[in-house]
Amino acid sequence: MAFQLIFPNHRAKSKLAEKRPVDSGEMSSQVRLRLLPSARCFFDEPIQVKVAGLRSRQVVTMRARLTDEKGVVFSSSATYRADGSGEIDLKRDPSLSGSYVGVEPMGLLWSMRADTLHKSFKENISFNPHVVKFSVHEGEGRMLAEAANERLLIGDGVSLLPIKEGNIQGVLFTPPGEGPFPAVLDLSSFPSEKRASLLANKGFVVLAVAVMTDKPDNVKEMHLDHFKEAVDFLQQHPKVGSKGVGVISRSKAADIALSLAAYVPGVEATVWINGCSANTVIPLYYRKRQILTPLPLDLSKLIPAESGAFIIKDSFQNPLAEENKGSLIPIEQAKGRFLFVASEDDLHFDTKAYMEEMVERLKRHGKDNFESVCYPRAGHLLEPPYVPYCPSSVHGFAQQPVLWGGEPSSHAAAEVHLWKKIQEFFRTHLSCDATQVS
Known part of the structure; x- marks a missing residue:
């Protein structure tokens, strides 16, 4: 239906x-x-x-x-x-x-x-x-x-429930009413629930999960199975009527989102915001075997700026280099839809180049299951609109302040446009079936 x-x-x-x-x-x-x-x-x-x-x-x-x-x-x-x-x-x-x-x-x-x-x-x-x-x-x-x-951040009737079940550690936001509602897994690199709570106000069941729940130095490997548990949890929720789950992500979390789309059934719509086309920093395992090597981050290549922050963009190696091809995520095997979002003034990743490479790869495989949007003069930290613009803050992996990029006015306009586009994308591709709701 x-x-x-x-x-x-x-x-x-x-x-x-x-x-x-x-x-x-x-x-x-x-x-x-x-x-x-x-x-x-x-x-x-x-x-x-x-x-x-x-x-x-x-x-x-x-x-x-x-x-x-x-x-x-x-x-x-x-x-x-x-x-x-x-x-x-x-x-x-x-x-x-x-x-x-x-x-x-x-x-x-x-x-x-x-x-x-x-x-x-x-x-x-x-x-x-x-x-x-x-x-x-x-x-x-x-x-x-x-x-x-x-x-x-949270409207009347929206419920907030901390979830600790199996390997899932997150917060579930549920709209008022019986549904059926479409389901979205909101992946953030580090704990943050703002985007998830605002999406719940719009009529989505949203589970917010952080990719990093420990200090990065303590994380030696990452397991896609843990995030598959979150997808399964949403599909089994009594208020969820969508046959598949949407995933929204940015930065490091975006490569986990691509991996879910490529390897895990039931991921119908993936929003990738200012991420990488490869698995970054930490090796990724699935079903007890390593599926992706890590794209290295070389912190000796940090470039200092006048503000005391650093530019980290050149610290990531080229994912297309022969020695790094084991980190490239095979999105061509994904069954669901993609929305790729790139900021042209992203000072964290070479986001536009990564997006163009993924679009070309999908086309070579005869795929048209994607749409893309590029924002000139916008920076890395695209948020829901009307949040104070952030030029620099401490990077979770580098543990140094980094510049995120973006001209404030253009960045703010991009956030307004993108927020509407995200909702339209999920509503279009997460169809709901009332018979699935008990």
Whole structure:
């Protein structure tokens, strides 16, 4: 049966819609800062920021501030000029200077930077919202108005359940209702559940599993069987109606996702984001034998940058070199569909070249089970939209800060486009059969 039942979490939406726009005039009796359509929304939803009650053509500074679960403060600021009526609308008006310039409706969010170097935003997955404080100031001085934006990662009715079963260690997110729902295995290189919780809000049963659950130095081999257990777990879940499972991944996790698609039955749709076409760093085993050798990482080839971070891209060997061909993942034997996503300014992997090589290989084998998208001026860390852009942070394997690449505005636009594309891809290729749900 064609899948038609996957929609955003309307129950959560309706509750959010009941919230009224915030009006804050406490700092000044005239100035009002409004967040539309609501001051409470999901993390991946845009808002419209408007200011009224200013003097005609008045120049003000707008700021945003957010504290993550580690206590790191992220902030941004931008200078705006009011129109003749004393109003500013970020959807219409350009920032003149500051963290970004030009018309960027969500610029105050994605341009937020950490107050210390080499930090990425760390989310705490809970039912409590992350609060972004927006404010309007006279120049750099007196606050004229402020408003709080409550950004939720989990909607009403979505359940969160830690899973420790066999070799599976992860977190299961289940939408409200009986289903049937399509199933997605969200693989991250290191523990992270933000993307999984947001997909569950859209009507997917999602199991978030980290590829690395120990320090990389302690991991001498990796077993695909452990991730097959996660695929089987999802297929047997009573609310799952899709005949196969989707897999979403990025970076090191992306080569595990390709390996699942190539070797494990039941993987119907694989999203590969800024990964490698080969198995990287750690040998991969399946059914008690080694199936892929590791593509080496040579940390002596790290290139230092002015910020104190390093460029790691040249530290990976060429997977097409004769001595590394045992690490190439045989995706040509996969039965499911692929969505390949490459950022052209990825400073971690030569992602575009890897993607082009995989596309050519599939074509040579007479395959057309793929689509690809390339984002100019975007960096390695493509996330769900409206997360603070991260230029550099500590690399899990190198244990040094590395540059991720990307021009912030283009990177943010890529995240908005990709997030919609991921959902469309899974809805198209993970058909649901109501008879499979008990």
